[in-house]
Amino acid sequence: xxxxxxxxxxxxxxxxxxxxxxxxxxxxxxxxxxxxxxxxxxxxxxxxxxxxxxxxxxxxxxxxxxxxxxxxxxxxxxxxxxxxxxxxxxxxxxxxxxxxxxxxxxxxxxxxxxxxxxxxxxxxxxxxxxxxxxxxxxxxxxxxxxxxxxxxxxxxxxxxxxxxxxxxxxxxxxxxxxxxxxxxxxxxxxxxxxxxxxxxxxxxxxxxxxxxxxxxxxxxxxxxxxxxxxxxxxxxxxxxxxx
Ligand SMILES: [Zn+2]
Numbered sequence: 001x002x003x004x005x006x007x008x009x010x011x012x013x014x015x016x017x018x019x020x021x022x023x024x025x026x027x028x029x030x031x032x033x034x035x036x037x038x039x040x041x042x043x044x045x046x047x048x049x050x051x052x053x054x055x056x057x058x059x060x061x062x063x064x065x066x067x068x069x070x071x072x073x074x075x076x077x078x079x080x081x082x083x084x085x086x087x088x089x090x091x092x093x094x095x096x097x098x099x100x101x102x103x104x105x106x107x108x109x110x111x112x113x114x115x116x117x118x119x120x121x122x123x124x125x126x127x128x129x130x131x132x133x134x135x136x137x138x139x140x141x142x143x144x145x146x147x148x149x150x151x152x153x154x155x156x157x158x159x160x161x162x163x164x165x166x167x168x169x170x171x172x173x174x175x176x177x178x179x180x181x182x183x184x185x186x187x188x189x190x191x192x193x194x195x196x197x198x199x200x201x202x203x204x205x206x207x208x209x210x211x212x213x214x215x216x217x218x219x220x221x222x223x224x225x226x227x228x229x230x231x232x233x234x235x236x237x238x239x240x241x242x243x
Contacts, residue, residue, distance in 0.1 A: 014048035029075035076136035083141035101182030
């Protein structure tokens with residue numbers, strides 16, 4: 001894929017993130033890896049609604065700036081992005097945002113380890129809550145690193161969400177699926193409870209999608225980070241959802 005196309009994809013995703021309400025003010029960041037081993041990243045201090053191709057910054061694997069428009073610096077969270085590329089050869093794009101449904105889980109200190117939506121069980125797998133790290137420091141990449149090998153989507157405690165993919169659009173789709181799944185689950189809890197899909201039906205779906213290659217690798221390890229919180233709660237509205 002040529003650089004201009006990747007730049008346009010990043011801008012398109014940035015605009016969608018803002019339109020979807022996943023970011024406010026200067027929140028969020030998007031990056032992509034290029035064939036020559038350099039990276040494109042969104043600038044710090046700019047709304048995702050204003051990103052245009054010439055504002056994207058080209059950096060090397062250490063975060064050094066190679067090309068930039070005057071006065072622009074790469075995202076302050078670029079260390080988190082670079083750690084994803086360093087640890088996963090299959091990752092070519094990283095997206096960070098604060099989608100309100102998924103971030104609600106991160107603020108409530110809850111992983112998304114539910115068996116309630118079959119397509120998400122198959123495509124995303126379990127979504128861990130990674131430990132809190134001070135934004136823009138190496139605490140954040142250190143906190144996510146243990147989860148990177150098994151997960152394409154993660155929650156950042158008291159902060160937001162992170163998605164990686166083999167290209168910009170795939171990373172975006174994963175964040176989009178995460179957010180819809182979070183909203184559906186919150187709605188189910190408000191309506192009285194979220195119910196598990198049987199192990200038998202999960203295995204049937206996993207078997208079917210393994211032939212098409214869409215099944216996430218950690219779908220079979222689904223209880224790894226299990227809190228199973230929704231199924232341990234009373235059917236009525238839990239107190240912490242009242243406020
Ligand atoms: Zn953030």
